[in-house]
Amino acid sequence: MFSSAKRINKMDKIFIGDVSFTPRIRTIEKEGKEVKLRNKESEILTLLYENYPHPVSRQQIEQSIWAGSYVTENTLTQTISNLRNAINDKNHEVIITIPKKGYCLTLEPKTIYTEDLKIPERPTDLIEKSERVLTFNTLSFSTWLIGTGIFLLVFLLSFLLFFDRNQINVFHFKPQNLPITINLDKDIDAEFLHTYKKPPYLLLKKNSDNSYLVCKPYKGGLTCLRK
Structure with a gap:
């Protein structure tokens, strides 16, 4: 945030035209080039800034900078x-000499105050956040995978206990290639398989009346529809 108020600390950055001045490190930057100021030069420039638009007399400079x-x-x-x-002011256009009055800046200085600057997150903070998100996503996927495995195990045990095995002509179980298919022929039931043999369906079954049963996850459980 720019301001022309005359409060300053060493962390502020002052802009005078196309010149930037940082008191903290006593540097001038113009057109991408950085120049280090001597201590007295930096103090005089700060004094001119603080007194703008009024001139600063030689006596005032001596008393303020050289302290008697x-x-x-x-x-x-x-x-x-x-x-x-x-500051490349060879023609005395930025710092002018006013006879019998002293020196004065011709351009109104602008200041960026450090308290107005929001300090961005450190790269390490961003990395830590990314790691936390990655860990959470990894755990969520692992939890889902374990839950799916337990569900399939319980389903298979229930199926083996309560279904008549003689009714099953084809039973394909490939955990890596769901859904499970029961009593389905890849040629006879090709159209049905083409439509439903894909996520999110977990079970496809052909009934004795040639109707179909399709099952998929729903609100933490399993819902089945007759087709």
């Missing part, structure tokens, strides 16, 4: 010159 220490006029002039070179 002795500094020659040449030292201050050279520091300003180095700062201008760092």
Whole structure:
């Protein structure tokens, strides 16, 4: 979020025209090139930012940056010159000199505040979430597979106990290729098999009256229809 308010901390990023300034690491970036500022240069640029649009006098710079220490006029002039070179301001169009008043920025600075930035999830967090989802899906599939196996086992035991084996002419049981088919001929009953021998059907049976029985899962159980 951009703002021109004059509150700043070291984590903020300041934009002055096409120049970005990061006080935390004292760097200037322009046109993809990054330049490291000296400490005094960084402090002067921050001071100009904080006082925009008003000029900052040489005396104010000396008191704020050098904290009462002795500094020659040449030292201050050279520091300003180095700062201008760092931001490629050779024509003094960004930092201007106002006679008898000091220095001033000509462009309104914009700031991105760190508290306005939402920190994205770390790659490790995303990986952990993906692993949890993958584990859940794997467990869900395993649970379904085990449940299906138990269902088929119970069904087969019940079938063997309660059905008359003499009525069964063809009994194909291939767990890897459901559904189970009973009393069905691949040639005679080809049309029926073509329609129903596929998921979600678990059992296909031909009755003695030549009608058909088709069974499929329904709400945790098994539902069968006569065709």
